[in-house]
Amino acid sequence: MNSRSTADSTARLALTAAHTRPVRLSPLDILGLGLLGIRTRTMRAALSALGISIGIATMIVVTGIPSSSRQALMNQLTALGTNMLQVQPEPDQKPPVLLSSESVDMAARIGPVTVASAVANTHSKVHRSDRVDPDDYAGLTVLASRLDLLPALNASVRSGSFLTPATGKFPAAVLGSVAATRLGIESVRPGQPSPQIFINDRWFTVVGILARTPLSPDIDRSVLVGWDAARAQLHFDGHPTVIYVKARENAIEAVRAVLPATVHPQLPGMVRVSRPSDALAAKRATESNFSALFLGLAGVALLVGGIGVANTMVISVLERRREIGLRRALGAHRGQIRNQFLTESVILSALGGLAGVVLGVLATVGYVTYQHWPVVIPIASVTQGFGGALLVGVMAGVYPSIRASRLTPNEALASA
Template sequence: MHAGDVLRVGATGLRTRPLRAWLSALGIAIGIAAMISVVGISSSSRAELDRQLAALGTNLLTVQPGTSMLSGEEGVLPFEATAMVDRIAPVYTVAATGAVPDTNVYRSDHIPEGRSGGMNVLAAELDLLETVGGDLAHGAWLNAATARYPAVVLGASAAEQLGISSVGEGVEVYVGGRWFTVVGILEPVALAPELDLAVLVGWEAAAAYLGFDGHPTTVYARAEEAYVEEVASVLAGTANPEAPDEVEVSRPSDALAAKNAVDTAFTGMLLGLGGVALLVGGVGVANTMVISVLERRSEIGLRRSLGATKGQIRVQFLAESLLLSALGGVGGVLLGTAVTAVFAAVREWPAVVPYWASAGGVAATLVIGAVAGLYPAVRASRLSPTEALTAQ
């Protein structure tokens, strides 16, 4: 038979039993849609991460005091750590924060001591916002004037916890037994999430009003992309030449990459579940084809008596199984793509469905259709014309 005849004969069974064919194709479509949507959502998430990293940069490095191997106590960065890091040639911007210990933050001076909500008070240098790639949600960042007076900028989570959604006249917080005016609120900082729950005070104001000792506890440095690894290798010795082993150097973008690796592992698990759903759909197709052979024995006998060969009977039922699976595969790809597009739009991500996933999904359904239809096709071809015509 020609290809057109094979398709026409193979589609006959689908047209005569549309509900059964639709339900069988639906089983395949659900499995493929699950796999496509998992791959698509994962790819869209990675695309968003790549876009975010491209905007934030992967060249941010942080320096923090580590633990002394001899005493077991936490190290201390020298006062000059920021200035010394700034001397590294590929470093083009650097800023530091310093923890102000034993200082709590409250919305009211009537709140009992100890209920600080986990917020940290940090002395901040003026270049901090630019260095970490942060943005303001409201108000303004610290400047040369406000950094010397009792003024604060709240991290996103700190502002939410304090119940402050905007800045303006009379908006104050109680910090270390003194009222500070809120001049700004930050957006969440992706590469420095520790700032989200922080209350940031000017370096001079922290020393004058809160007893800050002037030691930086985190130094943020931006280096030229081509020299990030080289800069990272010398940061510890530069920030604390006397005890480089007591310095920890990290790259915040690695945390996002690690998160992506976890998402990838989770995606693999979901793909396995999608594969199980696809297998169940294949069993449904096989069941449909077996029943079809049993119900159509008279048709098979009539075709055999009119001269159809065993091979033509096999091709007919195999084509029917492949068409049924292909319909489910194409429908599943379209459904999975639609789910990905809607999910990405809700999350404001770029919608990405890899071409290999769509092509692989259709190919997988054809393989399943061939496997599921092979036994029923062989069984149909082995029916003798006399046996088939007399079957009720």
């Protein structure tokens, strides 16, 4: 009887075991198990997250600060005219080559062109007043100017204002920086009588003085009057002398190739177009050098962070063998143990990555603001930094999680 009961009990246990399936854990359960190790070892988790956060912050800093510095450098190089071309007739031609009055508008219709403006020599003489000896020539040129000249030259007004649609039709003038010095006019002040100059026996009111224009020193030694006023007051014939064209940098060579035939289709070979500034080549070389530097520094930073997380997870497995043995004895299979430690590694890396992004952005903004540079934080470095942190967490947790899952209950409890 006893032997029969024992046999029946054994059969029932075998049948029950055969129909028993391991408990399946939901993603939230796995997440909770992953957070368990972090909550119970807060200080070690914080130090591990700090390690990877420093790595990600370093990546953002070494991309954000050089990017801001590069942008400041690019702005300075752009101010040197990397995207500007000058078009003018070939000199010393008999008869002289004349650009048509429509040539500026034709240049502006070229696709990549963003600004097209022009000046023209009126062959007029300027004096400080009508009492100056007419033969006392100040060496200044009187130019008819279109109203959009300033953006074409990256120029600015030092005092007063530039020509407007209203003042461009009347006898008003804007002085270049050298011209203002030679004529003895220091500034144009609102609310006070504007100074006047004498051009071809006509009085012109000075409405503004330009700051120095490095892109076109000839403008510094010139007196600018409106296109319409030059026609009415100085017998200007309407033919531009120099056309200034700004275009997108990536198409500057293509624009230069078609400009002669565009502005002077009859004889394109009689038109001279300036070459793009050497600053454009320097700008492009600077961009490529900075990109290579960013890639190397970012890789080193991520490698350091990944080593820190991997080291923490390996030690965590060694210290938690008792926990692993108990869970295995209670029915947890290898996949659940593996997912637990892998999830913990990813969470550690994610927390470190998030903290690193915030720390890196704050450090970059602070330093760049102190240097008075434009703030440029590449979005790619932020997203790739956080994504890289998650990838590092996965890679750093693979070996410790596999090692933990391979521990049998007996081994884990015996070595604890």
